[in-house]
Amino acid sequence: MMTKSSLRRLAACASVVLILSTGGMGFANENAVQDKDIRKANASRYDEMARGVNAPIYDYYARRIKAKTGITKGVCLDAGSGGGYLGLALARITDLTFIFLDISQNALSKAKEHIVEDGLQKRARTLLADVHSIPLPDGSVDLVISRGSIHFWKDPGVALKEIYRILAPGGMTYIGGGKGTPEMQAQIRARLKEMGREKEWFRGGAGQRVQRDYDAILKATGIPNYEVITGGEAPGFWIVIKK
Numbered sequence: 001m002m003t004k005s006s007l008r009r010l011a012a013c014a015s016v017v018l019i020l021s022t023g024g025m026g027f028a029n030e031n032a033v034q035d036k037d038i039r040k041a042n043a044s045r046y047d048e049m050a051r052g053v054n055a056p057i058y059d060y061y062a063r064r065i066k067a068k069t070g071i072t073k074g075v076c077l078d079a080g081s082g083g084g085y086l087g088l089a090l091a092r093i094t095d096l097t098f099i100f101l102d103i104s105q106n107a108l109s110k111a112k113e114h115i116v117e118d119g120l121q122k123r124a125r126t127l128l129a130d131v132h133s134i135p136l137p138d139g140s141v142d143l144v145i146s147r148g149s150i151h152f153w154k155d156p157g158v159a160l161k162e163i164y165r166i167l168a169p170g171g172m173t174y175i176g177g178g179k180g181t182p183e184m185q186a187q188i189r190a191r192l193k194e195m196g197r198e199k200e201w202f203r204g205g206a207g208q209r210v211q212r213d214y215d216a217i218l219k220a221t222g223i224p225n226y227e228v229i230t231g232g233e234a235p236g237f238w239i240v241i242k243k
């Protein structure tokens, strides 16, 4: 027969067992893995890949940008820079100075780390801003580059007009997305397979991307001198504007 006090002790013990087995019900919010933790882990993996196995892709586009625009001096803005991978690759083959603009403070923290790692403190700075409203003066930038970001912009027409505003006369853009040549992609995927990380080939974010008719969007902006490059040796698309 159980007494009242033994029942109370049993209830107390059951609560302790329950709390231990659930990791503490009272602290569920602290212990639960939040969406922001998952985003942070994905961003870290993206960063590690971009500076590691995917680095040749950024080097490749940096070479294409240099060849297409011929701009090697002045100010370059990397819009939606993330950790700064494309701009940093371009910094290695030009004398440009860089502004890495992103709407995410976490992304810019990574960019700052990489600027220091690459010894570019005197040639690069970060700017926390939205590409739809860029806090830079008219005509202050010679080259605007951007990879893998435009699909996430809410109103690319507004953003492109804003980019046009900050371009100096003779300034150019190279804005779009691509993952290098099929040969390069095959090599990287083979390397990822060796590492047991094949599923990480440009993971994350794809679901949020928006497919749009960029030619129609550009026409509507009234920007006079532009070209939309698709296909060629590397699948992808790029908007080249000349002011």
Ligand SMILES: C[S@@+](CC[C@H](N)C(=O)[O-])C[C@H]1O[C@@H](n2cnc3c(N)ncnc32)[C@H](O)[C@@H]1O
Binding pocket: 050, 079, 080, 081, 082, 083, 084, 085, 086, 101, 102, 103, 104, 107, 129, 130, 131, 132, 146, 147, 148, 149, 152, 153, 154, 205
């Ligand atoms: C897929 S990442 C690409 C990062 C890097 N450019 C690359 O090629 O790896 C897209 C980046 O665009 C940024 N972004 C998205 N919308 C933006 C906006 N409206 N203004 C500025 N940055 C934006 C995100 O914060 C993110 O860092």
